[in-house]
Every structure is written in C-alpha cells, then in structure tokens.
Amino acid sequence: MTSLLSVSGLRVGFGRDPKQNEIVKGVSFDLDAGETLAIVGESGSGKSVTALSINRLVDFGGGRIIGGSITLKRADGSILDITKAEEPVLEKIRGSEIGMIFQEPMTSLNPVLTIGRQIEESFRLHRGLTGRQATAAAKDALDRVRIPDAARRLKYTPNQLSGGMLQRVMIAMALACNPRLLIADEPTTALDVTVQAQIMALLGELKRETDMGMIFITHDIGLVAGIADKVMVMQAGEAVEQGPLGDVLDQPKHPYTRHLLSAVPHFESGRAARSDFSREKSEAIVPALKVDGLTVRFKVAGSILTRSPGSVHAVENVGFDLMPGETLAIVGESGSGKSTTARAILGLVKPTRGSFSANNGAIVDGSDPSVQMVFQNPYASLNPRLRIDSILAEPVIAAGGRIDAETRAKMVALLKRVGLPENSLLRYPHEFSGGQRQRLCIARALMLNPSIVVLDEAVSALDVSVQAKVLELLVDLQHEYGLAYLFVSHDMAVVERIAHRIAVLYAGQIVEIGNAASILSNPRHSYTKRLISAVPSIERRNQHFELDTRQVPSLVRPPGFEPPPAEWQSCGPDHRARAEA
Structure with a gap:
C-alpha cells in the first residue's frame, strides 16, 4: 500500500549555490492517510523549510530542492512526484489536496x-x-x-x-x-489554550471524517503528545530521531531530544507557582501600579444609510493593584481584552474612562517613563535600519535625555546583564537570534529605570529552551531591580512559572483574580476551569479534544448600554471570583 506522502533523502539549499548553503540535509519520512506526524525542533532546525518543500513553496523564497524525492498519492489514485511537477499542476493541488497553515x-x-x-x-x-x-x-x-x-x-x-x-x-x-494533506506550521502559537483545544478538535474531526493526513510543526511537546502518531525531531537540518510517539517521548535516544523534553515547561496545577513574594509580608504599602475602573470602547461605524449599531466594549471596568517586586499575569482568550488593557496603561490606546497611577502618582495622559513595555514579536520590535546603540538610545531621547558617556556605560552594563557582549552595540538586529533580540528588547525597556514592565506575550515567539532562559532572566532582573511585571500571556505553563497573582479576563471583564497557586489549583469561575482543563500535557497521549460549540459573546453593545455591577465571591485569602448567573 502506497503512503499518502513519501519523502526520501530530501535536500534543500538556498542562494546562488544551493549545494554550498544546504539547509535540509537528507530528510526522509512516510505519512499515511489519517496519520499525524509531528516535526519538532528549535528555530533554524529546518522544520519549516521541509514543510515548504512539500508543496514547492520553498521555490518562491530563494530555495531549491537539490536532492531526493517527494511523492503524493492523489485523490484519483495516481502518484505525483512533486519535485518534478510543473507549476500549473502544483497550483491545482495547493489548497485543494495540500492545505497549509502558516505561522x-x-x-x-x-x-x-x-x-x-x-x-x-x-x-x-x-x-x-x-x-x-x-x-x-x-x-x-x-x-x-x-x-x-x-x-x-x-x-x-x-x-x-x-x-x-x-x-x-x-x-x-x-x-x-x-485537503487530503494538511501542513500546519506552528498553527496554535498565537492562540490561547481554549481556542487551541478547539482547533485541535477541528483538526481531529476532519481527520476522522476525511482520513486526512497531517504534518504538525510545533515546539509544544504537550501538544505533540495529544495529537501525534509519530514524531520527527530535527536539528541543524537533519532528522536526529523519529519514531512512534510513545517511543520518542518516553525513551528518547538522542541527546538533543532529551534536551528539548527537559526544557518544556510542564503545567502542574499550581504546584510550580512562585512563592518568593508575599503581599502580607511585603513592606511596600504603595502599589507600583493601580488601575481603577478601566474601560475601553471602540465605536462601530455605521453606513451612509444606517446609524452606528453601538460600540465594542473591549475592556469593561477592569481594576487591580500591582505591588513592587510582584508579577500579575493577565490571561484569557484572544480578543478578551488582555493586550488592550496593557496598551491603555501605556497610553497606546485611549481609555473611555478609568484611572491609573504609578507609584502613587496619577498617569494623566496614559504615559509614564516608569512604565515600559516588551512586545510579543522581537523581529518586529526593533528597527532593522538602526544599530543597537541607537535602538537603546531611543527611550532616553524620547524622555528628553542626552546620549553621553554615562548613558553609553548604562547600555554596556544592561547588555552584560541580559547576557550579550559589549560589541553588540555596533551590530544590527538581523545579526541576532530571536532569543537575543528579545533580550535586547528587555534591555531597552530598562534604559529609563522603570518600576513597572509590561510584557505582552513576551516569550510566546521563542523556542522552549530559549524561552526558559528568558524567563529565568526576567525573574533575576525582578529580584535585582524590584520590578513589577504585568505579564500578558495565553500559555498557562509559562504563567505558572512567572506569576505571583493571576487576573482572568473573559469578554473584556475580570472574572477571577488572586493568588496564582490558589487559582491554578482551585479555579472557581467556569471560564477559568475551561482554561485550565484545556492546557496540553505530555502525560495526555492521543487526546480526544472535544469540540466546544459555545460562542464567545459578542462585545458589540447598543448605544448607551452599561453592564450591571459585578458581584464577587470570596474564595479564600487573595482569591475572588465573579458570581455567575
């Protein structure tokens, strides 16, 4: 019986002399209909280039297949060698027989x-x-x-x-x-765990209905455990280990596979939550950040003939305190208002009403040099035309400061503190890896000696081993400088390792807030329970994700609408949940 897809000795190179710039080096695997192969590995390992080669999209990025074969069994039973197919044939199979989800x-x-x-x-x-x-x-x-x-x-x-x-x-x-073959390249990286579970359920449903084969590229080993039949581990363009799911996860043979498995943050239902900060024992009386009644609404434009249907209530009456040296994680679904809350505090979004104060001083216009931000994508956060010294100088110049010997000395000290050499100042962003770029973003955020750092999905774009090092760096910097972190994330395993407290947002409103260990071990609101139950785990093998047909409520409200006051239930010391109807 012929496999749905058979890849043999695939070699891919780039540039004018692709043989001298080989990225994929002799990769081979077979995939049957209804089977899922997970390809795991860190950035630069060749995962995505392998995937792009299967439908020859690598040709449009300066790459060339220089060896091996890729054969696809088509719907009519014929066998197509993709490496030799003409572009008109490839155009017909892309989308209809081979679907692709890009990262x-x-x-x-x-x-x-x-x-x-x-x-x-x-x-x-x-x-x-x-x-x-x-x-x-x-x-x-x-x-x-x-x-x-x-x-x-x-x-x-x-x-x-x-x-x-x-x-x-x-x-x-x-x-x-x-499609009969789906290539999913990190398809759930930007998604929260509940939507991730729904996407997994959809993919699983399609597999059962259509006998679809799937190549699933990811760095999330927990997700691999839940969906894959086979695993292939890639390093430096080579497949260093492959085999059935249980064999690779339970008895890894290659050192790199063992390294990846050890770097993965495992969700432990609050048992791994931080205990190095206590509000009761804290000498700080004044919160580093106080948010009261934050509301952000965006008016929905009407057409020429119709009036506006109302406003999007993106954030509704959100309030919390953040103490010096404390990390508050804001978690929730995409569109729940997490990033809007963070951007409003930074003055990047104008709030409809509400107030903020940093270190007991009101933030009148939504901006304050004591509040700095680290964004999600380190590739888009740094100006590619500026050297690193100019990038680190930007916040100083924006605050009205001068670039003198003292400022340059601070740049060098911060670079050293985030683990980068002094000569980094004379280099450009493209000369750094993703993890190094995020370290540069952290150094830039610290240039003005902030007391509060807002981290908006700051580690979600990083490989697991790099992610672990950046999280460790953030904890060390927090202890050293007494920083308060507002940590926006959808990754509950990461939240468990960085947060002291958690605020759960749903449809623009906080539904549960309090001590991280208490919320993760004993969630009280139904939405928090859904979030935690959807977290993937390496122990859950071949998980059958249930398709949840419940819809996230629309945030569009008619003109003049005001929600009723929230009723709260006390669930223990420093743990409150919104009462449900």
Whole structure:
C-alpha cells in the first residue's frame, strides 16, 4: 500500500549555490492517510523549510530542492512526484489536496483585502462558488473556528483583528476545501489554550471524517503528545530521531531530544507557582501600579444609510493593584481584552474612562517613563535600519535625555546583564537570534529605570529552551531591580512559572483574580476551569479534544448600554471570583 506522502533523502539549499548553503540535509519520512506526524525542533532546525518543500513553496523564497524525492498519492489514485511537477499542476493541488497553515498570519494575509474576500478566494478557485454562495461558505468557515460575529468580521481587514483571531482566519482558509494533506506550521502559537483545544478538535474531526493526513510543526511537546502518531525531531537540518510517539517521548535516544523534553515547561496545577513574594509580608504599602475602573470602547461605524449599531466594549471596568517586586499575569482568550488593557496603561490606546497611577502618582495622559513595555514579536520590535546603540538610545531621547558617556556605560552594563557582549552595540538586529533580540528588547525597556514592565506575550515567539532562559532572566532582573511585571500571556505553563497573582479576563471583564497557586489549583469561575482543563500535557497521549460549540459573546453593545455591577465571591485569602448567573 502506497503512503499518502513519501519523502526520501530530501535536500534543500538556498542562494546562488544551493549545494554550498544546504539547509535540509537528507530528510526522509512516510505519512499515511489519517496519520499525524509531528516535526519538532528549535528555530533554524529546518522544520519549516521541509514543510515548504512539500508543496514547492520553498521555490518562491530563494530555495531549491537539490536532492531526493517527494511523492503524493492523489485523490484519483495516481502518484505525483512533486519535485518534478510543473507549476500549473502544483497550483491545482495547493489548497485543494495540500492545505497549509502558516505561522505568521500578519505576513500571510493581504492587508488591503477584507477577510471575507480572502477566504472566498479558496472556494472560488477550488469549488467554483460565486457570489452569495462563496460568502455563505466563508461565513461557515469562520464559524467552524469559533470567531464570534462571523458575518460582520468578513468585512474586516486584517489590521482590525487580534493576532489570535488572524490565526483562526488562516486555519479557516486552510481547512476550507477539506485537503487530503494538511501542513500546519506552528498553527496554535498565537492562540490561547481554549481556542487551541478547539482547533485541535477541528483538526481531529476532519481527520476522522476525511482520513486526512497531517504534518504538525510545533515546539509544544504537550501538544505533540495529544495529537501525534509519530514524531520527527530535527536539528541543524537533519532528522536526529523519529519514531512512534510513545517511543520518542518516553525513551528518547538522542541527546538533543532529551534536551528539548527537559526544557518544556510542564503545567502542574499550581504546584510550580512562585512563592518568593508575599503581599502580607511585603513592606511596600504603595502599589507600583493601580488601575481603577478601566474601560475601553471602540465605536462601530455605521453606513451612509444606517446609524452606528453601538460600540465594542473591549475592556469593561477592569481594576487591580500591582505591588513592587510582584508579577500579575493577565490571561484569557484572544480578543478578551488582555493586550488592550496593557496598551491603555501605556497610553497606546485611549481609555473611555478609568484611572491609573504609578507609584502613587496619577498617569494623566496614559504615559509614564516608569512604565515600559516588551512586545510579543522581537523581529518586529526593533528597527532593522538602526544599530543597537541607537535602538537603546531611543527611550532616553524620547524622555528628553542626552546620549553621553554615562548613558553609553548604562547600555554596556544592561547588555552584560541580559547576557550579550559589549560589541553588540555596533551590530544590527538581523545579526541576532530571536532569543537575543528579545533580550535586547528587555534591555531597552530598562534604559529609563522603570518600576513597572509590561510584557505582552513576551516569550510566546521563542523556542522552549530559549524561552526558559528568558524567563529565568526576567525573574533575576525582578529580584535585582524590584520590578513589577504585568505579564500578558495565553500559555498557562509559562504563567505558572512567572506569576505571583493571576487576573482572568473573559469578554473584556475580570472574572477571577488572586493568588496564582490558589487559582491554578482551585479555579472557581467556569471560564477559568475551561482554561485550565484545556492546557496540553505530555502525560495526555492521543487526546480526544472535544469540540466546544459555545460562542464567545459578542462585545458589540447598543448605544448607551452599561453592564450591571459585578458581584464577587470570596474564595479564600487573595482569591475572588465573579458570581455567575
């Protein structure tokens, strides 16, 4: 019986002389229909290049297949050698027989076309649908990936959706034509655990219904344990270990596989929560940051003939205190208001109402040099045209300071503190790895001696081993400088290792807040329970994810709408949950 996909001795190179710049070095594997192969490894290991080679998209990025074969068993039973296929043939199988979910939705979607038009394109090309039929199919595709207000979102352009929502759009597009082979390149990196579980359930449902084969590229070993049948570990362009899921996870033979498994943060239901800070024992009386009644609403534009339907209540009456030396993690689904809360505190989004104070001083215009931010994507956070010394100088200049010998000495000291050499000042961002770039972003945030650092998904784009080192660095810096962290994240295993307290956001409102260990070990609100039950674990093998058809409520409210006051239940010392109807 011929495999659905057979890759033998695949070699891929880049540049004018691809043989001298070989990235993938003799990779081989077989994939049967209905089977899932997980490819794991750190950045630069060749995972994505291998995936792009399967449908020859690597040709458009300066790469060339210089050896080996890739054969696909088509729907009609014929065998196609993809390495020798002409472009017109490849255009027909891309999307219809081989679907692909890319890692970075912002660079994969056309920024000037609506979401609806981009999803409809797949139905027009491969199914021949037009007009209302294509629009209806596009809406159904968004409904399948749990995007609320799907009909309205079809008219949005990519910049109007959050990163997690955009990733769901990409998944909807890839699944539109029910491909026989799906290549998923880090498809859930930007998603919170509940939506991640739903995506896994959707993929599992499709596998059962259509006997679809899947290549799943990820760094999340817990997710691998839940979905994969076979695992292939890649390092420096080579497959260093591959085999059945249980053999690779339970009896890893290669040192690199053991290194990856040891670096993965395992969720332990609060047992691994930090205990190095106590509010009761803290001598600090004045909070580093106090947020009271923060509300952010965005007016929905009406058409020429109709009035505005109201406003999006993105954040509704959020309040909390953050003490010096403490980490408060804000967790919740994509679109729950996590990043909007952080951006409002930094003055990047104008709040509708509410107040902030840093170190007992009111933040009048939403900006304060004592509050700094580290963004999610270290590749987009640094200006590629500036040297590192100019990048570190930016916050000083923006605050009205001068670049003198003292400032340069501080740059050198901070670089050393984040584990980078002094000569980094004369280099450019492209000369650093992802983990090094995020260290540079942390150094830049510390240039103005802040008391509060907002970290918006600051480690989600990093490999697990790099992620562990950056988390360790953040804890060390917190102890050294007494920093208060506002840590926005969707990764509960990471939250467990960095947070002292947790605030759970759902539909723009805090539904549970308090001590991290208490919330993770004994969640009281139903949404918090859903979040924690959806966390993947290396112990859960071949997990059957249940498809949850519950919709996230729409945040669009009519003009003049005001939500009723919240009622809270005390669940123990420093642990409160919103009462549910």
